[in-house]
Amino acid sequence: MADTDVRERYGPGDPNEAVIENTARPALAVADPAPLGLAAFALTTFMLSGHTAGFIPDIAWVGLALFYGGMIQLLAGMWEFRNKTSSVRRRSRPTAGSGWGSVASSS
Numbered sequence: 001m002a003d004t005d006v007r008e009r010y011g012p013g014d015p016n017e018a019v020i021e022n023t024a025r026p027a028l029a030v031a032d033p034a035p036l037g038l039a040a041f042a043l044t045t046f047m048l049s050g051h052t053a054g055f056i057p058d059i060a061w062v063g064l065a066l067f068y069g070g071m072i073q074l075l076a077g078m079w080e081f082r083n084k085t086s087s088v089r090r091r092s093r094p095t096a097g098s099g100w101g102s103v104a105s106s107s
Contacts, residue, residue, distance in 0.1 A: 030079045037076035037093045044069030044100055058107060065104035073097025 044065050050056035077093030 030082050032083070032085075033076035033079035033093070034085075034089065037073055037080075037089075037096075040068050040072045040076070041096055041100075048103070062104050062107050065100045065107075070097050070101030070104060073100065 044061070047056055047061035047064050051058065051061045073093050074097035077090060077095075077097060080090040080093055
Protein backbone atom coordinates (compact mmCIF):
# COMPACT_ATOMS: atom_id res chain seq x y z
CA MET A 1 0.00 0.00 0.00
CA ALA A 2 2.74 2.43 -0.91
CA ASP A 3 0.56 4.67 -3.09
CA THR A 4 -2.64 4.42 -1.08
CA ASP A 5 -3.74 5.38 2.38
CA VAL A 6 -6.55 3.92 4.42
CA ARG A 7 -8.81 6.24 6.33
CA GLU A 8 -11.89 5.63 8.36
CA ARG A 9 -15.29 6.46 6.96
CA TYR A 10 -17.27 9.03 8.86
CA GLY A 11 -20.93 9.43 8.26
CA PRO A 12 -23.52 6.92 7.08
CA GLY A 13 -22.44 3.35 6.51
CA ASP A 14 -20.68 0.67 8.47
CA PRO A 15 -18.44 2.27 11.11
CA ASN A 16 -15.83 -0.47 10.64
CA GLU A 17 -15.64 0.06 6.88
CA ALA A 18 -12.41 1.50 5.54
CA VAL A 19 -12.14 3.56 2.40
CA ILE A 20 -9.00 3.30 0.31
CA GLU A 21 -7.97 6.52 -1.39
CA ASN A 22 -5.26 6.97 -3.98
CA THR A 23 -2.89 9.52 -2.51
CA ALA A 24 0.04 9.05 -4.85
CA ARG A 25 2.51 11.86 -4.45
CA PRO A 26 4.20 13.36 -7.51
CA ALA A 27 7.91 12.74 -7.85
CA LEU A 28 10.02 15.41 -6.22
CA ALA A 29 11.90 17.65 -8.58
CA VAL A 30 15.65 17.82 -8.25
CA ALA A 31 17.20 21.23 -7.64
CA ASP A 32 18.44 23.04 -10.72
CA PRO A 33 21.68 21.28 -11.73
CA ALA A 34 22.92 24.17 -13.91
CA PRO A 35 25.09 25.79 -11.19
CA LEU A 36 26.70 22.45 -10.39
CA GLY A 37 27.39 21.69 -14.05
CA LEU A 38 28.75 25.15 -14.77
CA ALA A 39 30.96 25.13 -11.68
CA ALA A 40 32.35 21.73 -12.62
CA PHE A 41 33.09 22.91 -16.15
CA ALA A 42 34.65 26.20 -15.01
CA LEU A 43 36.93 24.75 -12.34
CA THR A 44 38.08 21.87 -14.53
CA THR A 45 38.80 24.26 -17.41
CA PHE A 46 40.74 26.53 -15.05
CA MET A 47 42.81 23.61 -13.75
CA LEU A 48 43.58 22.35 -17.26
CA SER A 49 44.61 25.85 -18.32
CA GLY A 50 46.87 26.08 -15.29
CA HIS A 51 48.41 22.75 -16.20
CA THR A 52 48.98 23.96 -19.76
CA ALA A 53 50.65 27.10 -18.39
CA GLY A 54 52.88 24.92 -16.23
CA PHE A 55 51.91 25.83 -12.67
CA ILE A 56 49.54 22.94 -11.86
CA PRO A 57 50.89 19.35 -11.78
CA ASP A 58 49.23 16.37 -13.49
CA ILE A 59 48.02 14.83 -10.26
CA ALA A 60 45.94 17.90 -9.39
CA TRP A 61 43.88 18.25 -12.53
CA VAL A 62 43.49 14.62 -13.70
CA GLY A 63 41.42 13.53 -10.71
CA LEU A 64 39.40 16.71 -10.86
CA ALA A 65 38.73 16.26 -14.57
CA LEU A 66 37.74 12.63 -14.12
CA PHE A 67 35.41 13.00 -11.15
CA TYR A 68 34.27 16.63 -10.87
CA GLY A 69 34.39 17.56 -14.54
CA GLY A 70 33.38 14.12 -15.76
CA MET A 71 31.17 12.22 -13.37
CA ILE A 72 29.46 15.24 -11.80
CA GLN A 73 28.62 16.65 -15.22
CA LEU A 74 27.11 13.32 -16.25
CA LEU A 75 24.98 13.36 -13.10
CA ALA A 76 23.98 16.97 -13.75
CA GLY A 77 22.90 15.91 -17.25
CA MET A 78 20.72 13.14 -15.81
CA TRP A 79 19.15 15.65 -13.43
CA GLU A 80 18.47 17.96 -16.38
CA PHE A 81 16.52 15.12 -18.01
CA ARG A 82 14.67 14.50 -14.74
CA ASN A 83 13.67 18.17 -14.51
CA LYS A 84 12.68 18.28 -18.19
CA THR A 85 14.68 21.45 -18.87
CA SER A 86 15.75 22.69 -22.29
CA SER A 87 17.17 20.16 -24.69
CA VAL A 88 20.42 22.11 -25.05
CA ARG A 89 21.11 21.79 -21.33
CA ARG A 90 20.12 18.12 -21.34
CA ARG A 91 22.58 17.34 -24.13
CA SER A 92 25.47 19.63 -23.22
CA ARG A 93 26.05 18.42 -19.64
CA PRO A 94 26.62 14.72 -20.40
CA THR A 95 28.63 15.61 -23.49
CA ALA A 96 30.97 17.86 -21.52
CA GLY A 97 31.19 15.27 -18.75
CA SER A 98 32.17 12.48 -21.09
CA GLY A 99 34.63 14.82 -22.78
CA TRP A 100 36.34 15.62 -19.49
CA GLY A 101 36.40 11.94 -18.60
CA SER A 102 38.12 11.08 -21.86
CA VAL A 103 40.64 13.95 -21.48
CA ALA A 104 41.49 12.76 -17.98
CA SER A 105 41.79 9.12 -18.95
CA SER A 106 44.03 9.88 -21.93
CA SER A 107 46.57 11.72 -19.76
